[in-house]
Amino acid sequence: MYKMKYQKVSFFALLCSLYVQNCVADNEIENEPLVFKPTEVKGPVVEQFLGDWTERWIPSHAKRFVNGVEEMSYVGEWAVEEGTSPGAVTGEQGLVMKDEAAHHAISYEFDEPVNDYEKDLVVQYEVNAQDGLNCGGAYLKLLAERPNGEMSNAVPYRVMFGPDKCGINDRVHFIFKHENPISHVVSEKHLDSKPASHLKPGITNLYTLVVHPDQTYEVRINGNILRSGSLFTDFLPPVLPPLEIYDPEDLKPQDWVDEAEIPDPNAVKPDDWDEDAPRMIHDPDALQPEDWLADEPLYIPDPKAEKPEDWNDEEDGDWVPPEVPNPKCLEVSGCGEWKAPMIRNPNFRGPWTPPMIPNPDYIGEWIPRKIPNPEYFDDEHPSHFGPIYGIGFELWTMQPNIRFSNIYLGHSIEDAERLGNETFIPKSKVEQSLLVKQKSENKPSMHADEEENKYLTLFLDAYDTIKAKLPPSITDQLDPYVATIAQSPEIAIAIFAVASSVIAVVITCFYYFSSSSSSSPAPLSAGVTEAEKEQQAKFRQEDENDNIDVSYAPELESTPKSEDVNAE
Ligand SMILES: *[C@@H]1O[C@H](CO)[C@@H](O)[C@H](O)[C@H]1NC(C)=O
DSSP, X not given: OHHHHHHHHXXXXXXXXXXXXXXXXXXXXXXXXXXXXXXXXXXXXXXXXXXXXXXXXXXXXXXXXXXXXXXXXXXXXXXXXXXXXXXXXXXXXXXXXXXXXXXXXXXXXXXXXXXXXXXXXXXXXXXXXXXXXXXXXXXXXXXXXXXXXXXXXXXXXXXXXXXXXXXXXXXXXXXXXXXXXXXXXXXXXXXXXXXXXXXXXXXXXXXXXXXXXXSEEEEEETTEEEEEEETTTSEESOSSOOSXXXXXXXXXXXXXXXXXXXXXXXXXXXXXXXXXXXXXXXXXXXXXXXXXXXXXXSEEEOTTOOOOTTOOHHHHOSOOOXXXXXXXXXXXXXXXXXXXXXXXXXTOOOSOOOOEEEOTTOOOOOOOOEEEOTTOOXXXXXXXXXXXXXXXXXXXXXXXXXXXXXXXXXXXXXXXXXHHHHHHHHHHHHHHHHHHHHHHHHGGGOOGGGGGGHHHHHHHHHHHHHXXXXXXXXHHHHHHHHHHHHHOHHHHHHHHHHHHHHHHHHHHHHHHHHHHHSXXXXXXXXXXXXXXXXXXXXXXXXXXXXXXXXXXXXXXXXXXXXXXXXXX
């Protein structure tokens, strides 16, 4: 009775949610196809891949060495072309990696290096994984040397920034190189808490990195600041070495007692403690069943067996019939010698050990003394990366048709935002509305044999829809949970058979209201409210905790690109 009622409510809720979603999609104003207009934004580098792009960008087919050993060379081809995904802007050109499972390299060498420490450094570009991206990089490098047309992993960089994805290992890197002013060793500093890429097939994402002259940075995705903080504190290994280190010469004194507890020397083994008592004994209370046949053997010679005719007693020995289970034993509890079953011995105690007591001689944990770090140096300006001679892409990808467009490199956050407002925002609006439409049209075409994944599918679809409407700072937090649920559908089915209709309705309502009040991507503006900062701070902390949980995001060490990223 109760169940019937629930099913009716649930069915009604599902119908409602589908109905509302369809209404939303149908009421969406049909978007005019967008037509590209070259930007007026100026900067050291504003790249829209117009007619003369071949004068700047040189594809590389250099050989590729890893630890001095030649590996696959850069065979991947590049093209500059219009986008192929449904929301693409007519006439807008982008740089596209054309080959699957290939290394691609290309570079743009500037006439004048970009090098102004007094101002913000801003790098921004759009990425569209037009056919999806399961495993591959989409980051760019700001080059420390001119590659002379031979871009490769050997060309040193100042900054590496952008998405990198393989399976559920999905992040946006920000790595900068820092030179130790004493040893002059250059090392990589990796942003510790990396945001997810938020890449989705056919959907354009805008990636922005800002480094301020006050040694702080921002990582923005689609105009939302997902990470911000200090170059000194948020990177691994840290930019500055510790002021003090433990003195390597200071050794623990021989007579130092650091055992906090010892076995009580006065404790005596109790008299009734029998160390030899066995763990298991025969049950003394068990009785031999009345029908037990103690004198019957378990096996008897097979009465039906006959000596084969060709049996030769002299050669084969005496003939013995084979044995079969005694049929009399099958009708009763058992035959042969009866033994009581084994049970736990209530008197079992095991070896006696004295109890532990505080050690009267305990001094404490020994810690070597600290001395000033002889390798310490101070650097007030890790943001002085050095002159940037060009931009290079040097990437491995499993999926082809990853597209880069509207690159900005310069010193003006405002110009980057203006470019984003012109190119990314209108395109993103079209893409998001097409995505919603596509989702709602696909809904009824579910196969009957997918019945048992229905609730999970519904949930994931709803999540995808709402994700497009939420700032990545929130979806970043939700993603791990959703991934966990998606990986164990048997749990999910059980839960969502009950919960999905409710969730779907709530999500749809949320979506309905948020879509009628504001457009999908956040307008690009530099202002960050205190509340936002607070939220970020909280998020950063949670994300750090997330990083500890390796069960959710195992590092996929075997991906070919990881060596570049991790190489010191
Ligand atoms: C970008 O667009 C938003 C929303 O229209 C606006 O508030 C902001 O000032 C724009 N930014 C620039 C630099 O034009």
